[in-house]
Amino acid sequence: MRRNLIGWAAFIFVVVVLPWLGIGSDRYLMLLANVMLMFMTLALSWDVVARTGQLSLAHGAFFGLGAYGVAIAHRTWALPPLVGMLVAACAVAAVALALGVVTLRLRGIYFAIATLAFAEVLRTVALQFPDLTGGTVGIAMPPLFDGDRLLSYYLIGAIFVLALATSLGVRWSRLQYAVTAIRANETVAQVMGIDVVRVKVVLFLASATLAGLAGAFYMPFITHTDPNDAFDIGRSVAALVFPIFGGLYTSAGPVIGTILMRSLEEYLRVTPPWKEGYQVVYGLVIVVAVLFMPRGLLGLIVDLRRSRPDRRWAWRFSR
Amino acid sequence: MALLEVTGLVRRFRGLAAVDGLSFTVAEGQTVAIIGPNGAGKSTTFNLVSGLLRSDAGTIRFRGTDVTRTPAHSRTRAGMGRTFQVVQPFVDLDVLDNVVVGALFGGSLGLGAARKDAERLVDLVGLGPKRHAAVASLTLADRKRLELARALATKPALLMLDEVMEGLTPVEERDAVRLLHEVRAQGITLLLIEHVMSTVRDLSDHVLVMDYGKMLAEGRYEDVARDPRVIEAYLGTEADE
Numbered sequence: 001m002r003r004n005l006i007g008w009a010a011f012i013f014v015v016v017v018l019p020w021l022g023i024g025s026d027r028y029l030m031l032l033a034n035v036m037l038m039f040m041t042l043a044l045s046w047d048v049v050a051r052t053g054q055l056s057l058a059h060g061a062f063f064g065l066g067a068y069g070v071a072i073a074h075r076t077w078a079l080p081p082l083v084g085m086l087v088a089a090c091a092v093a094a095v096a097l098a099l100g101v102v103t104l105r106l107r108g109i110y111f112a113i114a115t116l117a118f119a120e121v122l123r124t125v126a127l128q129f130p131d132l133t134g135g136t137v138g139i140a141m142p143p144l145f146d147g148d149r150l151l152s153y154y155l156i157g158a159i160f161v162l163a164l165a166t167s168l169g170v171r172w173s174r175l176q177y178a179v180t181a182i183r184a185n186e187t188v189a190q191v192m193g194i195d196v197v198r199v200k201v202v203l204f205l206a207s208a209t210l211a212g213l214a215g216a217f218y219m220p221f222i223t224h225t226d227p228n229d230a231f232d233i234g235r236s237v238a239a240l241v242f243p244i245f246g247g248l249y250t251s252a253g254p255v256i257g258t259i260l261m262r263s264l265e266e267y268l269r270v271t272p273p274w275k276e277g278y279q280v281v282y283g284l285v286i287v288v289a290v291l292f293m294p295r296g297l298l299g300l301i302v303d304l305r306r307s308r309p310d311r312r313w314a315w316r317f318s319r
Numbered sequence: 320m321a322l323l324e325v326t327g328l329v330r331r332f333r334g335l336a337a338v339d340g341l342s343f344t345v346a347e348g349q350t351v352a353i354i355g356p357n358g359a360g361k362s363t364t365f366n367l368v369s370g371l372l373r374s375d376a377g378t379i380r381f382r383g384t385d386v387t388r389t390p391a392h393s394r395t396r397a398g399m400g401r402t403f404q405v406v407q408p409f410v411d412l413d414v415l416d417n418v419v420v421g422a423l424f425g426g427s428l429g430l431g432a433a434r435k436d437a438e439r440l441v442d443l444v445g446l447g448p449k450r451h452a453a454v455a456s457l458t459l460a461d462r463k464r465l466e467l468a469r470a471l472a473t474k475p476a477l478l479m480l481d482e483v484m485e486g487l488t489p490v491e492e493r494d495a496v497r498l499l500h501e502v503r504a505q506g507i508t509l510l511l512i513e514h515v516m517s518t519v520r521d522l523s524d525h526v527l528v529m530d531y532g533k534m535l536a537e538g539r540y541e542d543v544a545r546d547p548r549v550i551e552a553y554l555g556t557e558a559d560e
């Protein structure tokens with residue numbers, strides 16, 4: 001655990017100094033860096049719920065709800081973005097609590113479908129109340145920190161650290177035992193004295209709030225939101241693909257998965273031969289990854305390390 | 320005062336009463352066995368008493384407190400432990416950590432104390448050398464041991480054992496009986512569901528015989544085993560054939 005702490009401290013140090021290594025003045029690279037941290041937050045938050053054995057398809061919706069929270073707070077009460085983000089986070093937490101209490105008794109595919117339905121309902125509701133949400137046109141607001149991407153980078157960096165702390169906090173506490181037990185067998189977990197419903201609801205709440213914060217950052221950063229963008233199912237898919245690719249139920253997995261998958265996606269999106277059908281190529285990569293690395297990149301590295309004992313670094317990174 | 324007091328317990332599945340007005344008490348320090356033919360409602364009774372199923376009627380009192388509506392995890396923390404007939408270890412945890420789970424939550428210990436207690440229990444049930452083994456690699460007998468260690472880790476005053484002998488070889492069975500004698504010597508009250516009659520005879524102070532969700536007979540093993548109604552329930556009457 002101490003070695004991991006050093007590893008994560010080093011990673012956060014790199015995140016902090018990154019803008020000073022030449023990319024700080026490049027607006028495009030800073031955009032990518034901001035979005036990267038945002039997706040890492042989303043991926044880490046999704047994984048926390050996955051650890052209890054629940055596959056959430058609502059994380060994109062929490063993200064969208066966070067985005068709309070800031071936008072509505074701005075439009076209705078003229079709240080500044082930072083205050084709006086706090087309001088939005090509270091709103092997401094309240095909605096997640098209600099959704100969690102209703103749906104967390106469902107398991108497996110039923111929970112996944114319920115959360116998917118929730119996301120669709122939110123999109124429809126956003127379209128049906130144009131007075132509040134701006135309808136299909138959406139809501140615009142002035143850029144965060146007047147478009148200063150360095151300041152916004154440190155803001156989303158702080159939110160990312162919050163998500164990382166949550167993820168590591170679960171892993172390094174007695175909660176790790178609770179979630180692993182719940183994932184294996186909820187009935188036995190109860191008989192072992194674990195308050196299963198409470199653990200699931202609390203983690204769902206924390207996770208949704210983090211996803212909402214990521215969305216609440218995204219809206220003023222991009223300066224615009226509309227129902228189809230805010231409640232894009234693609235973001236829910238990203239939230240689960242990145243951790244699966246990197247390695248489920250870990251903290252390093254979602255982070256590494258996001259870095260690699262986002263980089264690949266961006267590369268394919270802007271590079272000529274792939275540009276046209278980059279989503280097809282990207283999709284194929286996901287399929288191949290899931291087929292050949294069911295435990296993600298970290299699982300693969302652990303397996304390699306077991307067969308070659310000199311590869312200690314890999315093991316260290318994966319724990 | 321009885322440690323466990325069950326009164327008029329009823330549980331229906333689609334109108335069919337699996338447990339039908341069952342009443343019994345278990346005194347502190349006793350070992351009580353529940354026997355009866357398949358489908359008599361023994362496992363349903365365990366699920367009701369441990370809180371995994373809600374009863375349709377009746378009350379369950381533990382140490383004088385009504386726990387009929389108490390959730391399962393609270394009953395465990397209050398001192399009602401149990402094992403499952405079909406053992407279900409937590410697959411992503413090794414042997415020791417499986418036991419740590421029980422000590423942490425059921426036993427309400429801190430992480431350090433829970434690990435220490437788990438070490439002790441793993442040794443007690445004879446899994447010491449396999450403490451870091453993956454549970455998937457365990458034999459059935461070892462899984463049953465793990466199941467017992469895990470339940471003991473929740474610090475039960477009443478331990479409900481659902482067919483711990485099932486599937487064991489005669490030698491393993493003897494070991495298990497010895498182990499249960501040790502558990503009993505620690506002052507833990509045992510309530511067992513058991514099909515192996517020699518175990519019932521060796522261990523129990525009191526036997527409850529269930530049939531069709533009701534109490535058919537109860538008493539000492541020697542008396543119950545001679546009861547014509549019990550023999551009939553097990554072997555069937557000629558009219559049945």
